[in-house]
Amino acid sequence: MSHTPGGGGEFTRAVSLPHAPVPAERPMRMPVHRATTYAFDTSQDYADVLAGTREGYSYARIDSPTVDAFADAVAALEGAGLPEPVRGQAFASGMGALSTVFLALTEAGAHVVASRSIYGNTYSLLGTLLRRFGVRTDFVDITDLDAVRAVVGPDTRVVFTETLSNPTMTVSDLPGLAEIAREAGAALVVDSTFASPAVCRPLEHGADVVVHSATKYIGGHSDTTGGVAVAGPALTERIRSARVDLGTCLAPDEAYLLHRGLETLPLRVQRQCESAAAFAAALEGHPLVERVDHPSLASHPQADLAGKLFDRDRYGAVVTVHPRGGREAGMAFADRLRVATIAASLGGTHTLAGHVASTSHRNMSGDELAAAGISPGAVRFSIGLEDPRDLVEDALAALGGER
Ligand SMILES: Cc1ncc(COP(=O)(O)O)c(C=O)c1O
DSSP, X not given: OOOOOSXXXXXXXXXXXXXXXXXXXXXXXXXXXXXXXXXXXXXXXXXXXHHTSSOOOOBTTTOOHHHHHHHHHHHHHHTTXXXXXXXXXXXXXXXXXXXXXXXXXXOTTOEEEEESSOOXXXXXXXXXXXXXXXXXXXXXXXXXXXXXXXXXXXXXXXXXXXXXXXXXXXXXXXXXXXXXXXXXXXXXXXXXXXXXTTTOOGGGGTOSEEEEETTTTTTOSSOOOOEEEEEOHHHHHHHHHHHHHHTOBOOHHHHHHHHHHHHTHHHHHHHHHHHHHHHHHHHTTOTTEEEEEOXXXXXXXXXXXXXXXXXXXXOOSEEEEEETTHHHHHHHHHHTXXXXXXXXXXXXXXXXXXXXXXXXXXXXXXXXXXXXXXXXTOEEEEOOSSOHHHHHHHHHHHHTTOO
C-alpha cells in the first residue's frame, strides 16, 4: 500500500497511516487479515488476479488469507492419508457449508438420496427449501444399502449421510455408500461433524466431499460459528464458485479462532472419546437405564463397522442415555444433573446434556421417534473435558433421584 509521507492534508494523512510492518521473525501465531479489499500496483495485476491467471487476493468474499489458512488446515487433516491433495472451503456456519455444497452439486430436476436421521436443518433444507427449486430428495434408512440402491437413478447427483448420526450414534457404511454413489455417477457427501477428523476421515473411505459444522469439535470452545467443506480439485472449484455467488464465506476473526481450535483438536477429542466410552460403559446395564447408545459398546448395532472406520479407541464423544420411565423421567434426569449443563450444541469443553424428544427432535411424532430408535426419555450427552469420574457420579446421582 502506498502512503503519503509527511505531506497531504489532515484527512489524507488520517487514512494513509503506516501499517504494522511484516516482521523478519516468524510470528508464532497466525496474523488475522481483516482487510476486505487488496491493493495492486497496476490495473493489469488486478485484472490478472480476477482472471485467475495470477495468484493473489482481491476481495474477501472471494478469498482471504486467514480464512484460506483455516480451510487448508482442515484439508490437511481430512486428506492426511490421501495420495492426491484436497482443498478446503470455509463458510460462515455448518449450514452455510451444506447449503452451498448442495446448491453447487444439484440443479432443477436433480435427485438426492439422504439418510433419514440427519440434523434437523439439513433435513428441512433438502426436504422443503431445495424441493421448491426442483431438487427431489428421498430420505432412507442409510444403514440399509439395498434401500439406498433401490432409489438411486440417472438423476441422482448426491448421496448424503452423516458419519455418526444424532442422537443414536448410528455409523454410516462409508465404503458401501461410496460404491453405490460411484456406480450412479453421484457424489457421496458426508457431514462428519460428530466425528471430526480426529475420529474418522471420510475421504479416505471413498467420500467425495466432507462437510463440518466447525462450530462443534473443530472450534471446540463453544465460542465460534463456522463451517468447512473439503473435496478434490474439480468439486472444490464448483463449491468455491457457488460460495462466491452465495456469499456464505467465513469471516477472518472466526477463521483465526477455528484455526487455533485445530491445534488442540486431537488432544481434546482423544480425551472426550475416552471419557465418553467410560461414561457409556458405566451407565449401560444400570437398572434404571433401558439402553445406552455409543459405538464403543459391543451392544451398538454398528460396533464392528466403527472399529473399521474410526481411529483406534475413538468412537465419538456423544452418548445417548435412554432412562426407563418415559418422557418425564428423562426430563427429570436431565434437570438433576449438576456437572453436565442443559444446553444445545456439542463438541465443546463442557459436558452438555439435552432431553431429545422435547428439544432437538421436538418436531418428530411419537411414532417417528420410535422408528428412529429414540425413546421418549432419551437424554443426549456431549462429553467435555471434565474428569470422567465426576461425570459418571453426576449421572448416577441424577438417575437415582438423589437431588
Ligand atoms: C451434524 C450437524 N450438521 C450441521 C449442523 C449445522 O451447523 P451450524 O450450526 O454451524 O450451522 C449441526 C448443528 O448442530 C449439526 O449437528
